[in-house]
Amino acid sequence: MALAATIQRVEPAAVDLTGRTDLGQLAALARRAAVAVGNDTGPTHLAALAGCPTVALFSAASDPAKTGPRGGAVRELHAASLADLTVERVLAAVAAIRTPGD
Numbered sequence: 001m002a003l004a005a006t007i008q009r010v011e012p013a014a015v016d017l018t019g020r021t022d023l024g025q026l027a028a029l030a031r032r033a034a035v036a037v038g039n040d041t042g043p044t045h046l047a048a049l050a051g052c053p054t055v056a057l058f059s060a061a062s063d064p065a066k067t068g069p070r071g072g073a074v075r076e077l078h079a080a081s082l083a084d085l086t087v088e089r090v091l092a093a094v095a096a097i098r099t100p101g102d
Helices: 002-010 023-032 042-049 087-097
Strands: 036-039 054-058 074-078
Touching: 023 042, 036 042, 042 054, 054 087, 074 087
Parallel strands: 036 054, 054 074
Antiparallel strands: none
16 A cells, blocks of 8 residues: 555555455456556456556566466566566556557
8 A cells, every 4th residue: 555655646646446446346447447557466467358458567476478468458568576677668668558550
C-alpha cells in the first residue's frame, strides 16, 4: 500500500483500489482501462486476458516463455532485476502498445 501512496503523490488523479477488488471487478476494470503495467502476477495476466493492452515486466526470477501473459496486445520487458527497468523504458513500451499498427 506504500507503493500506491507513492503513485498517488506523483499522480493525484490515480485511484488506489488496493485490496478493494475481487477478480471479477479487476477484469471489468481492465476491460475499460487504456493500458495496464505490471510484473509477472495474476492481475497482469488477468488484464491481458480481459483484452487490456498490457506491458508485462519480467526479471530473471521468471521466464516469460513459460509464464508470460496471453491475450491481445501484450509487450514484455525483461531485465535481470525489475529495478533495472527505467521509467523511460516502461513509458516507451506503454506508448508503443497504445499506437495502432506498431
